[in-house]
């Protein structure tokens with residue numbers, strides 16, 4: 371009988387899900403990949419190569435320029451931080467020239483500034499850029515990350531077998547958990563399976579990961595952002611229900627402030643990412659970002675939509691002739707009536723703003739006591755509007771108008 375009890379106990383520990391208490395709202399921070407890629411040439415390009423100096427500089431700016439005070443907290447390394455080979459005793463070693471003080475020193479630096487530290491690895495034999503992967507070293511690497519006081523692990527899926535991922539990603543999540551150090555766990559599990567023609571098991575994925583990539587890498591172009599927006603809209607019935615506090619879909623980094631997006635397009639990316647309850651990971655050179663883009667990234671009202679504690683991912687509720695309406699239920703609630711964030715997106719290219727007219731009722735805002743409606747980019751307050759009120763917004767080409775409708779209580783309450 372004791373043996374049976376032991377087996378039951380063992381299997382319940384083994385079957386335990388991630389449940390690390392982290393990422394109750396989507397993680398916010400800075401991630402190197404989209405902007406700085408795998409630039410390892412610190413000799414010719416010392417200011418832009420993947421090095422401890424780059425991460426220290428970004429840490430300083432996140433704190434000094436107000437990003438930390440609106441919620442950005444993780445400073446995350448992506449690929450290309452490693453030596454090409456492990457140490458003789460099988461440990462991961464950061465590139466000795468580019469990280470001369472080692473990862474623990476960088477982690478300490480970031481923590482000493484009040485921020486959190488993220489790292490990148492890959493479930494396969496190699497990372498996507500060809501550095502050592504974790505396979506065969508899972509336990510050692512999980513312990514190493516804990517030892518370095520890592521707060522966030524992005525685990526990529528290059529050079530791995532997509533069929534093995536159900537096992538591999540869940541095992542590594544457990545290993546991270548059992549180090550005793552809580553680490554946000556970002557998985558690329560579904561995207562590699564989808565590419566291999568496998569239907570991802572999202573209920574397993576959301577049990578084991580705090581966030582996961584569903585689709586292509588973002589690139590520095592509006593076409594790429596549009597592609598991602600379409601993917602999340604077209605597949606929302608499968609994808610959206612998997613999001614919630616502690617577990618999020620990840621449409622990839624924010625490219626706001628780089629070279630490929632206009633001001634309007636940057637506003638659209640930020641609005642849609644907040645509707646999608648997406649992680650807000652900036653990948654931009656914060657040393658040179660123009661003020662107008664910084665302003666978008668620091669829009670507290672839109673960040674509050676993204677970080678809404680109910681954690682319900684929004685949806686595309688209308689799409690016709692280049693006009694889209696996206697809507698996300700948020701707090702506060704009155705009885706079972708939600709408040710809403712609504713994004714009106716103009717995907718048309720015929721150079722003049724498009725008018726969109728719609729009643730609140732048509733948007734699903736049907737509470738008789740009405741909604742206090744405000745514009746989240748323009749700081750215009752429309753006052754309390756009712757289900758039959760028709761609103762009209764003017765949306766610039768490839769731009770967005772973002773409103774919030776806060777549910778009202780009956781006055782006699």
Ligand code: GLA
Nearest residue numbers: 403448449497498499526587
């Ligand atoms: C993959 C990931 C990217 C990035 C690169 C690094 O393509 O999807 O986000 O991490 O690998 O090589």
